[in-house]
Amino acid sequence: MPPGRQARTREDAAPVIGPLLAAADLRASAEAWLTSLATERRLSDKTVEAYGRDLRQFLTFLRDHLGDPPAAADFADLRPTDIRAWLAARRGDGLAGPSLSRALAAIRSFTRFLEKTTGTRTTALTVVRGPKKRHALPKPLSRDAALRVIDAEEIDTGAAEPWIAARDAAVFALLYGCGLRISEALGLTRSEAPAPDTALRITGKGGKTRLVPVLPAVAEAIADYLRLCPYALAADGPLFVGARGGPLNPRLIQRAMARLRGALGLPDSATPHALRHSFATHLLMNGGDLRAIQELLGHASLSTTQVYTEIDENRLLEAYHAAHPRA
The missing domain is CATH 1.10.443.10 (Intergrase catalytic core)
Incomplete structure (x- = not known):
């Protein structure tokens, strides 16, 4: 057990989100957080399920890493090395970059909720960067x-x-x-x-x-x-x-x-x-306005829609290299 941490008795622990064991205060915060994601932020059921799964896996790691079922107070004591060890373990389990980024986002969201509701602040997450994003372009049909x-x-x-x-x-x-x-x-x-x-x-x-x-x-x-x-x-x-x-x-x-x-x-x-990607790409290739395409797709952020401009640019470059005499 890392120095400075106090062992807790088994009576202090309670199950949270399935078979995982954690302290009662953390269980209550986890359940309240998931409820707020569904009701206040109105995230989809699949997103809430994925975030809950990420938190469950993180708390499982903390239980093994710290030697005790984690409690809310443990989040204040977390170090950047703890977070990096968790990310390394998840990558070792075969988790790809986008899934790692989502898992880290889930934990950041939970710690913000924990700070807001209990005052427990996790400073370790402020200095840990997620994996570099390798942005895969959508693949529309012709x-x-x-x-x-x-x-x-x-x-x-x-x-x-x-x-x-x-x-x-x-x-x-x-x-x-x-x-x-x-x-x-x-x-x-x-x-x-x-x-x-x-x-x-x-x-x-x-x-x-x-x-x-x-x-x-x-x-x-x-x-x-x-x-x-x-x-x-x-x-x-x-x-x-x-x-x-x-x-x-x-x-x-x-x-x-x-x-x-x-x-x-x-x-x-x-x-x-891919038909949805084709809808956006073909509109853009025929002069469609990016803001209008954003509205039609229901994207919350324009940056999500802008990925289709990269597809259009790539096709223009391919046409240039294929057709220009000096290419």
């Missing part, structure tokens, strides 16, 4: 490939029934034509099925609401699906359903895309989410 992906006739080759091919084409049309995330498309209800030249009101990450115009081709694809769908869809029920009439599982859309990759000779990067 214009022709994207148009083939949303073609029901192309999808029909791998679908069991025509209505399923029409359903998959309608989902892909929403991803590419409106820039939706797959969870946003599958979260639409029957009453929200758009008409041509209208707008969809989408609630995305963090509860952020945006209006997305609906192109006639997208509305037509959805209308074709509804015309062929054998089920009577309740107004407040899901717009897209599976073969048995229940809510459509996103894995089925991913499998449909996998079949198309093989049939159309597309790269492994051709995923449902």
Whole structure:
């Protein structure tokens, strides 16, 4: 046990977030923090789950590193070497740079909450830098490939029934034509099925609401699906359903895309989410305003949207080197 730390009895410890043992005060703070992430900051369930998992792993490390179940007071005694040892251990477990950065962000968030609610300050985190970000550019589809992906006739080759091919084409049309995330498309209800030249009101990450115009081709694809769908869809029920009439599982859309990759000779990067990247990239390449694209995608920060300008610049450089006589 590091010098200056006092051992605590087992009675002082209590389980926190699953099987992990920690002191009762830390358990209460952890649970309150996760609740605040979901209710006050309105982070998505998956983000809250990931942050909770990061904290659980950090506290597990502290239990082994310090020799006792950690308490809130231990956070004030943490040294930069403790934090670096944890980062090294997580990297040794195979955690990549982006996941390490997220884990460090989760711990920073928790320590800020701990300082705000209990006055316990963790100064060690102020001098520890996260791993350098290696920014991977999104990989959009080409214009022709994207148009083939949303073609029901192309999808029909791998679908069991025509209505399923029409359903998959309608989902892909929403991803590419409106820039939706797959969870946003599958979260639409029957009453929200758009008409041509209208707008969809989408609630995305963090509860952020945006209006997305609906192109006639997208509305037509959805209308074709509804015309062929054998089920009577309740107004407040899901717009897209599976073969048995229940809510459509996103894995089925991913499998449909996998079949198309093989049939159309597309790269492994051709995923449902790549259609959202294609939406943004193709708008930008055709003169779309970056701020408008940010709003359409529902990005909280313009810097998130700016990554698409790098794709455009790279393609311009590739065209220059391929075509210029002096390149």
